Amino acid sequence: MEEPRQTQLLNQLWEIQLKDGFVNDAAVQLLAKRFDLSDVEVEGVVSFYHFFHRKPTGKFTIYLNNSIVSDLKGFNRIKDTFERETGASFGSVDRTGTFGLFLTPCIGLSDQEPSALINFYPFTNLNAIKVKDIISQLKKGVAPEAICDAPADNIRYMPSGNKTVFFKPFEAGCTLARAGQLGPEGIIEELKKAELAGRGGAYYPTWKKWNAARLQPAQPKYIVCNADEGEPGTFKDRVLINTQARSLLEGMMICGYAAGAASGIIYLRGEYRWLEHKLNEAILEYREAGLLGHTTKHLGNFSFDIRVQVGAGSYVCGEETALLESLEGKRGEPRTKWYFPVERGYLQQPTVINNVETFCAAARILEMGADAYIQLGIPGSPGVKLLSVSGDCKLPGIYEIEWGMTVAELLELCEAEDPFYIQVSGPSGECISIKDKYRRISMLDLLARKDIRCGGSFMIFSKQRDLVKVLLNFTEFFKSESCGICTPCRAGNFIIQRKLERLSNGLATETDLQELKSWGTIMKNTSRCGLGKTATNSLIYAMDKFHDYFAAKLDKEFNGLNLRFDMEGATKEYEQYKI
Amino acid sequence: MAKMVNITIDGKPFQAEEGKNLMQAARQNGVFIPSLCFYEHIEPPLGTCRVCTCKINGKFSPACTEKVSEGLAVEVNSPELLDTRKALVEMMFAEGNHICPACEKSGMCDLQHMGYELGVSSTRFQHLFKDRVIDFNPTRMVMEHNRCIKCLRCVVDVKTRDGKKVFNYQNRGNETFVGIDYEQEARLTEDEAVNAMKICPTGAIMVRGVSQAEPFGERKYDMESVQENYNAKKKGSSRPPVMSKKIVATVSLAGCFGCHMSLLDVDEELLDIVELLSFDKSPLTDIKNFSSRCHIGLIEGGVCNSENVETLRKFREYCDILVSFGECSIWGGLPTMRNSIPLSECLEEAYLNSATSEAGANIIPYHEDLPKILDRVYACNEIVKIDYYIPGCPPDANHIWKAVKNILWGEEYSILYSEFKYD
DSSP: OOOOGGGGHHHHHHHHHHHHSSOOHHHHHHHHHHTTOOHHHHHHHHHHSTTOOSSOOOSEEEEEEOSHHHHHTTHHHHHHHHHHHHSOOTTEEOTTSOEEEEEESOOSOGGGOSOEEETTEEEOSOOHHHHHHHHHHHHTTOOHHHHOOOOOOOEEEOOTTTOOSSSSOOOTTTTHHHHHHHHHHHHHHHHHHHTOBOTTTTOOBHHHHHHHHHHOOOSOOEEEEEEOOOSTTOOHHHHHHHHHHHHHHHHHHHHHHHHTOOEEEEEEOGGGGGGHHHHHHHHHHHHHTTSSSSBOGGGTTOBOEEEEEEOOSOGGGGSHHHHHHHHTTSOOOOOOTTSOTTTSOGGGSOEEEEEHHHHHHHHHHHHHOHHHHTTSEETTEESEEEEEEEESBSSOEEEEEETTOBHHHHHHHTTBSSEEEEEETSTTSEEEEGGGTTOBBSSSOTTTTSSBOOOSEEEEEETTSOHHHHHHHHHHHHHHHSOSOSHHHHHHHHHHHHHHHHHHTTOOOHHHHHHHHHHHHHHHHHOSSHHHHHTTHHHHHHHHHTHHHHHTTSOTTOOSSBOOOOHHHHHHHHHTTOO | OOOEEEEEETTEEEEEETTOBHHHHHHHTTOOOOOSSOOTTOSSOOOOSOTTEEEETTEEEEGGGOBOOTTOEEEOOOHHHHHHHHHHHHHHHHHTTOOGGGOTTTTSOHHHHHHHHHTOOSOSSOOOOOOOOEEOOSSSEEEEGGGOOOOOHHHHHOBOTTSOBSEEEESOGGGOEEEEOHHHHHHSOHHHHHHHHHHOSSSSEEETTOOOSSOTTSSTTTSOOSSTTTTGGGOSOOOOSOOOOEEEEEEESBSOSHHHHHHGGGGGGHHHHHHHEEEOSBTTTTBOSOOSOEEEEEEESBEEEHHHHHHHHHHHHHEEEEEEESHHHHHOOGGGGGTTSOHHHHHHIIIIISTTSOTTOOOOOOOTTSOOEEEEEEOGGGTBOOOEEEOSSSOOHHHHHHHHHHHHHOOOOOOOGGGOOOO
């Protein structure tokens, strides 16, 4: 089946955005006509994505990361420097139309913050002098791609004794013979034995998903790789794509073979545009080697091909059904659970969606054999996991740990500086106190809360950091990244933000704390997708673990009847009429 | 015919068609599950408002996106679920700028109806007062974005005959709104346009020149609850044996005195009031300062200036119990229309640029004896603790008097569905 034309809408919008710096009215009308849509539908798509604009964004479009790690590393100073040097202010373009300054959440470079994208090329480890230099070069007419950084991979740790799973050299085609021997059912058995579970954070058993897709009678089927790691603090997929594109492609091929699919799509987050060529080069290499786009000798009649789709800046598109919508050229709004993607996914066809790390792991498991893989890690949680470590530590970067490592060991490895609390799995994850440092990191006992399940992001905060400020940063993130389709997430994040501001300003009472918790729980229970369900996680955990800290922020004079009111602030505007 | 399977709702057994939408199955079995976005003929279901959230086989999930299957155990009315649902409806009120007394759809509005059915007398959330526009550009319609709850009905259901969408979401997060395509809108027939207005659960889509047929007070949601047992629990009035005389204070802050007027509407019960209550500080007595401690203070109106803040604090000091009566007092009400407009613009419009200001007027009043105008209108419960809320604009006289009797003497009462209103 040919993919319908609207799937190309994002690509064409990208083309226009990159060429003209914005999508003007004429372009909207043109695209609407081309795809047989109404204008308002095209506009809805444009306005959904961060990187598409309806107003000019300057010759050089600069996106500065405003995530919490950037904030720790001097975001404010860099922000000021950019404004001073370019003459533009954030959210707008300077008078000459040369520089456009914009803020964007985490761009996957938390190990080298502060960082920014200029015309979608990465600039890392920024400081005031570097920013000055960059801007003066750009003013002289140097192209950003000529002076951008090549972000380091920062692979800091691999299991000792050459036990690395992910980072061994990978020979193209090395898993296919084994896959052919095992056959689709054998592959699924192998993954079952390896207890591989989805690394996007949900930990759904990979074999179950692949098997469910295999059993679907409908054709065609699709294999989709979720390379939209948007969780602030995560960057492991960046490093995998940069160094392990082959194992990623092969993981997808094996999956296609097991599930009976002929095409795969890699949905690459827009922030990683600069990595797109890595994937395309690998795809080309595989095509030329006769492994993609042809029938492969090891796998009988099986033929598979892969293409890359670049996203356009939207955290929620990491949610699998939102990602599917985005792939179809629509707004990235999560679907209801009326159908599962393996039943009706991309273009309403059976679809397997897995994350980059999962596909890489699947390929490696076939390469080394499940028996060898389960020797690593701990019983019940075998194997290894990639963690993206950032924040207050000397050695931020990628840590390939065996499941079962304790938080304390990891903190020591990365040379954490006076760690006080740690945000595990990103803002949607869990906030843990240093008191929990002897807990293990594994897939076990999520509900019993013995071990810590880490999706990938591991952000360390020292005692000097203001927890409420951190939480406000998270809330702002969720508020603007919510897709807006369901009430609790759209309105709830906004409401929670207002309440946290009260707390931050010393106006809150004990009742406010209870309400925060209760409202957070309501959002958790009623939101449509994972974004809203997890948006208040860290807040709720933090309030449990750091009750004294929150208590110290409350209005001490509250007598149960009179709330504090900032009369001066409320009448400030009127005072200007004083004669 | 499809296979019938056994399900339970709140422990009671029912039979339903396998694979059917749980919302429909519940309705067919006479079980009321509150909902807003659900619209029978749209499939797959929208699942946007989340008001129908239930516990299904032990997990929180909306009923509208659940297919009936054998053995399905559904919990609808646990205290937690009732509160959760109420919270969701309150969120919509807090998020939008819903001013029922000024809305053409009042009495036929699904959001308002859910508020009535669930007994939402105030929102636990501070209203957000986000600035939203009213779009007068379309040929035939007016889009009132203040009232939109983003249910998605119009986006999915309203299309031109060649299948083009007329409405679509724009932006995202809390900036999301439903955009309207002027070109496609103009191509709808009159009937199609009126249909769009009808499927809109609130008053967000209005068609020019088309009015709602029934007069206010006699509309679909004005008189009767859809729940059979709406008043069941509270039936029967048991008058407490002793009703000792109590002292009351009342005030109208940023209000119109309409709530006070309504209070006088209790007809012959005025005789009871005279017998049982004595009024201290109140516009009804014209007593300016508290002369004694009061059992109850009734507050009309929100807080728009510094004097309101002081008065309200005085009431909190002198009254055992404070009751917000009327929409303005509860969350700000009609005067909050100014909350999304800068204060300077409001003052200049009122004192300098209005049609009635004298030529050459150049003074915006400011004097140390004058109250200072606040940056926005605040709800009373942002300044002091409020103990009870009586909704309405104005509240029904019986509602006020019943609530006061209950608070003061513990008399059991039953607020009729028709007495619980926002307009």
